Amino acid sequence: MRSNAFYAPETIQELIEVLELKKDNRDFYFIAGATDFAINAKKHEIMDYTAIDLTHMDELKRIEKVGDCIEIGAAVTMTRLEESNILKDHGNALAEAAGRVGSTQIRNRATIGGNIANASQCADTVPASCALGATVILLDSEGKQRELPLEEFILGIGHTQIKSNEVLVKIRIPNGRKMAYSSFSKVGSRKNVTISKINCAVRIVFEDNYVAEATMYFGSIGSKVIKAVAMEKHCIGRAWDEKLLAELLELGSLQIDQAIPTRSSRHYKRIAVKGVISDVFNDIVSQRGVI
Amino acid sequence: MIINAVINGEAVEKECNPNKRLVEFLRDDMGLVSVKEGCGEGECGSCTVLLDKEAVTSCTVLAGQINGREVTTVEGLDVMGELKPVMESFVKAGAVQCGYCTPGMIISTIALRYKNPNPTEDEIKRALEGNLCRCTGYNKIIEAVKKIER
Structure with a gap:
């Protein structure tokens, strides 16, 4: 038709x-x-x-605290994500990721729902949302909703679990805990208005100065985000210091070698990964220093 | 579809294909030719317009999406008296060469000043990062934005 x-x-x-x-x-x-x-x-x-x-759906343009979670409407723009005080406090990685997307004009229009549902391997809000433990909420033609983890929702480049009678309406992230910090960084072919060649998002929870929980994701490497399990485990119980950083940099390169062993971009990305890991590591150092 | 929007300060009611791009609607249906199409992918910024006072690339907006919204182009800024100080500063600084990017640059500048009347150089650069200029090398444009008289 x-x-x-x-x-x-x-x-x-x-x-x-x-x-x-x-x-x-x-x-x-x-x-x-x-x-x-x-x-x-x-x-x-x-x-x-x-x-x-979907730009006339005011209900999908809100960022709000609901119970133990933060709910982000699918039609919230990158500009609003970046400026959101709720996110700065409880989901900093996502606010930072949104601020690094495209140009001012693009950020004024592009939405988190679009970035997720489009399922580009280079999407910046996807690893950031994954690091924050995001789930997506889909609404169907019968008015029923279903919720599933974002990481499961995206199947590959341009492919998601969305059905023809469904629409992505919300992204839900657990409310940040007191000693939780999150950060995002990316590298592209130029400084701004750039598509990620590699990006990284982390969420770290501290207890008595030691890492109690760590979540780390890389994007733009394969067709889906990669959860850096070895790096996450390596952080547990450790102080957030230079020694840990040096070890994480090596584990990062190893992660790239394992993820894309045969690709020519491996040689570039196994070095570039160290840059994004350093960025997020140092950002968390400065966030802790401020608070 | 009949589109109802405020374009350059005036309520407009116009029959048009809602799925055509805003840049085409503004140029072809409204005769607002300050809006230039460059890349057609939201990368170059020459088609930038104000949508509800925010800078957006009109090649990545569908005409139907402006229903009930407010769109402003350089022509409208002229009528509203907002163009003159910005234009004069661009001319004085030598920030216009071929001029193709200029309407977009001006719109991004105005959008920045709505949000932030006293921007720093970094803030100016960020606001204009989505506007490409292949002639000037940007320094004169940034100078022009810095020196706009109030």
Whole structure:
């Protein structure tokens, strides 16, 4: 079916009604910031399609504390993520990641929901959200919601578990604990307005000056984010000092060797990884110093 | 679809294909040719406009998405009297050569000043990072933004 329709639901009920129409049609596209869509439409010559605009859904533009969690609407822009005080306090890695996406114009439009659902291997908010233990909440055409871990939701480049009658409505992250710190860093081919060649997000919980919990993710290496399990384990019970950093740098290179043993980019990335690990390590040092 | 939006300060009601890009709507349907298309991928910033007072690349917005919103281009800034001090500063600093990027640069500058009337050099650079200029080498543009008279 070729069409050129445009739906702009404003409430969850209206969104559910559009999902009912969408489920049997392949030419329906969710559009939020359209920063990825516009490029794809041009590249693949998508001329006639039905757009479901999510930018008029005020309900999906909020960042709020709900119980023990922080809920982020899928249509929250990178600019709002970066400026959010709630995130600065409880999900700093995500605020930092959002601030490093694209340019000012892109950050004013691009949304976290789009960044996640588009499932690019280079997405910056994905490793940051994973490090914060994020889950995604999907809404279907019957009005039912399901929640699953973000890491499981993304299957590979451009592929997610979303069904044709579902839409990503929220990202949920556990509320940060008192001694929890998180950070994000990336390397691209230039300083700003750059797509990650490698990025890294960590969340560290301290107890009496020693690491009690560590979560570390790398993005832009393979088709999915990589959980750096060996590095995480290595941190437990340790003081956050230069000795630990030196060991983490070596483990980081090892992680790259294991993840992409045959790729030519391995030689660059096994060195570049040390840069992003140093960045997040030092950022956590300075965050602890301030508080 | 009939689009209802405030464009350059005036309420506009216009029939158009909602799935065409905002840059095409502004240029072809509204005759606002200060909006230039460059890369068409949100990278170069020459099509930058204000959408609800924030800078966005109009090649990555669908026309239907501006329904109920406010869009401002350089033409509108002129009518509202906001263009003159910025334009004069650009001219004085020699920040305009071929001029293709200039409308986008001006819009990004105005958006920055809405949020931050006294930006530092780093803040100026960040606000303009999404606007490419292949002539000036940027120094004169940054100078121009610094020296805008109030």
